[in-house]
Amino acid sequence: MQTIEMVTLDSVTRSDEPLLHGAIPGTTVTLRNMVEGDCFAVEPQADKAFIFLSIDGEFGFAAGEVKNTFAGRHVFIPSSRQAAKFRARKPTRMLCIGWEIPEDGRAEWNNPEREFPYIQEYITxxxxxxxxxxxxxxxxxxxxxxxxxxxxxxxxxxxxxxxxxxxxxxxxxxxxxxxxxxxxxxxxxxxxxxxxxxxxxxxxxxxxxxxxxxxxxxxxxxxxxxxxxxxxxxxxxxxxxxxxxxxxx
CATH class of the missing domain: 2.60.120.10 (Jelly Rolls)
Known part of the structure; x- marks a missing residue:
């Protein structure tokens, strides 16, 4: 049997610790485990997308023209030009995914036709x-x-x-x-x-x-x-x- 790479979140001790580093080329995955009042921000990077999945908690989110409070499971994706900011109002866990956009998709990503940030409530x-x-x-x-x-x-x-x-x-x-x-x-x-x-x-x-x-x-x-x-x-x-x-x- 080939080696199966897996990690449990309770083993993660640092917010900057990469999870399954190198398993998929061009990706980074980290976990933000926040207590009330904790903040973090991610600045845009050329040719890279950031996808945030809230696992649980309650928190503020700001990017572009959006500034609001959310609870529970959501997905957030800022554009290639938008910083994303989060502030925990209650204990919150956030899975953070970075993806280096393939070369043939970079023009589309940097000049999108849709509005960002993309926000999707999980249950809907x-x-x-x-x-x-x-x-x-x-x-x-x-x-x-x-x-x-x-x-x-x-x-x-x-x-x-x-x-x-x-x-x-x-x-x-x-x-x-x-x-x-x-x-x-x-x-x-x-x-x-x-x-x-x-x-x-x-x-x-x-x-x-x-x-x-x-x-x-x-x-x-x-x-x-x-x-x-x-x-x-x-x-x-x-x-x-x-x-x-x-x-x-």
Whole structure:
């Protein structure tokens, strides 16, 4: 079995500590674990995107023309010209993802047609269908492809018993991040890898992978995809079909 790279958030001791450094070229992932009153800011960098996922807490966010207070799970993406500032009003955990924009997407990223910052409340994300998942599963698109070149992010939620069928996608490099309530087995080729909550895991590129949830356990994780070129876009366009509905458990 190839080595599976994974880390639990309770092992992170510094906010600048890179998580799974080098697992996916062009990416950096860190965790901000803030107490009330803590602040942090990220300045824009040429040809780089920053994606922030709030795991829990309550906090202020400011970027561009936006300055507001948020609670719970959201995604925030400032533009290539916007600084992002956060201030915790209650204990807050924030997953911070940096992505070096592929060369063929830099002109688009630096001259966007859409407004930024991009903000998406988790629970109101568009839901989609995927042939690898059962009708029971709720799949959400948090950051659809083409918002950030070479990047997209979504989630999978269900309860046991359920299964995401094993499948490969060699054109997409991928992290899984599990919400605290998650308790599943990740299927990678011929092996099962237990993944409980608050875990970041790298899916080996090209592996035949899926997820299984047993009993009354909760499946609730984020997939974070990075890709180069048209093949990744085609894969996502063809496999993610919006349902036009909003379901919940």
């Amino acid at each position: 994300s568009v839901q989609y269908r995927d042939k690898n998942k059962s009708d029971k599963t709720i799949s959400r698109e948090m950051v659809r492809q083409r918002i950030v070149p070479g990047f997209c992010m979504g989630s999978v939620e269900s309860y046991g018993y359920d299964k995401v069928a094993q499948h490969p996608h060699p054109m997409l490099d991928q992290f899984f991040f599990s919400f605290p309530e998650n308790d599943v087995d990740v299927l990678i080729d011929d092996f099962k890898v237990p993944m409980k909550g608050d875990t970041l895991l790298h899916i080996p590129l090209g592996s035949n992978h899926g997820v299984e949830v047993l009993g009354d356990n909760h499946m609730h994780y984020i997939w974070i995809d990075f890709f180069l070129g048209q093949a990744g876009l085609d894969r996502l366009d063809n496999s993610h079909k919006p349902t036009g509905r909003m379901r919940s458990f």
